[in-house]
Amino acid sequence: MDNNIIIPKHIGIIMDGNGRWAKKRMLPRNMGHKKGAEVFQDITRYCNELGLESVTFYAFSTENWKRPVEEVNGIMSLLKEYLIKAFDYEKENNRVVFLGDKSAFSGELLELMLDIEEKTKDRKGMTLNIALNYGARNEIVHATKAIAQMVKNGEIAVEDINEELISNNLYTKGQPDPDFILRPSGEKRISNFLLWQIAYSEFVYMDVLWPDFTRKDLDAAIIEFNKRNRRFGGV
Numbered sequence: 001m002d003n004n005i006i007i008p009k010h011i012g013i014i015m016d017g018n019g020r021w022a023k024k025r026m027l028p029r030n031m032g033h034k035k036g037a038e039v040f041q042d043i044t045r046y047c048n049e050l051g052l053e054s055v056t057f058y059a060f061s062t063e064n065w066k067r068p069v070e071e072v073n074g075i076m077s078l079l080k081e082y083l084i085k086a087f088d089y090e091k092e093n094n095r096v097v098f099l100g101d102k103s104a105f106s107g108e109l110l111e112l113m114l115d116i117e118e119k120t121k122d123r124k125g126m127t128l129n130i131a132l133n134y135g136a137r138n139e140i141v142h143a144t145k146a147i148a149q150m151v152k153n154g155e156i157a158v159e160d161i162n163e164e165l166i167s168n169n170l171y172t173k174g175q176p177d178p179d180f181i182l183r184p185s186g187e188k189r190i191s192n193f194l195l196w197q198i199a200y201s202e203f204v205y206m207d208v209l210w211p212d213f214t215r216k217d218l219d220a221a222i223i224e225f226n227k228r229n230r231r232f233g234g235v
């Protein structure tokens with residue numbers, strides 16, 4: 001990529017279009033997720049190479065449980081597969097963080113999530129956030145309860161509640177807010193993704209379906225982001 005291009009610190013990615021990709025090929029929807037998981041791995045590596053501080057992938061929302069059970073099971077087994085085998089977290093220098101309510105998970109997947117978070121917590125490379133059973137409203141409720149508990153315990157006063165305290169009680173605590181949110185597949189919705197963190201983020205929508213998404217598409221998104229003139233409310 002051109003040397004004059006500013007590489008963002010944090011990109012949030014809504015991996016969308018897996019179902020449509022499969023449908024176009026008369027394949028079961030889970031084949032779209034399978035290809036989507038391969039793209040997730042490649043784009044993660046590319047984000048590492050580009051030197052991002054954080055990248056966040058929306059893998060499974062609090063609403064996605066409404067999908068047919070075979071599809072939910074298919075996504076969960078892909079997750080296990082990619083966390084165990086394909087994503088060699090032992091060799092990468094990434095800190096892996098799961099954003100979302102973990103109480104919905106149990107057994108092997110939960111153990112794997114906790115193990116990966118623990119083993120990678122001191123790593124100095126890019127933070128790879130995987131949003132699983134994630135919903136931004138749910139995240140804000142979770143933070144609000146934690147803060148209310150601190151007030152109740154007498155650890156803080158109501159007057160101590162400020163934006164920084166709220167940010168520090170979100171799943172993304174300590175990370176920069178996303179510079180831009182990328183949504184492939186032509187949809188132009190935010191779908192309950194990082195609502196607090198995107199206050200000043202740009203949105204980049206692309207027509208490509210996630211399973212067809214390439215490193216070149218990410219370059220194009222970063223170039224588009226560079227064309228935006230961010231003023232953060234100033235002039």
Ligand code: FPP
Nearest residue numbers: 015016017018019020036037059078079082
């Ligand atoms: C949205 O496309 C995609 C999902 C709800 C699941 C994303 C999951 C993966 C890519 C696989 C596992 C993830 C990792 C991190 C290994 P859609 O099904 O809503 O597509 P559609 O809008 O075309 O139907």
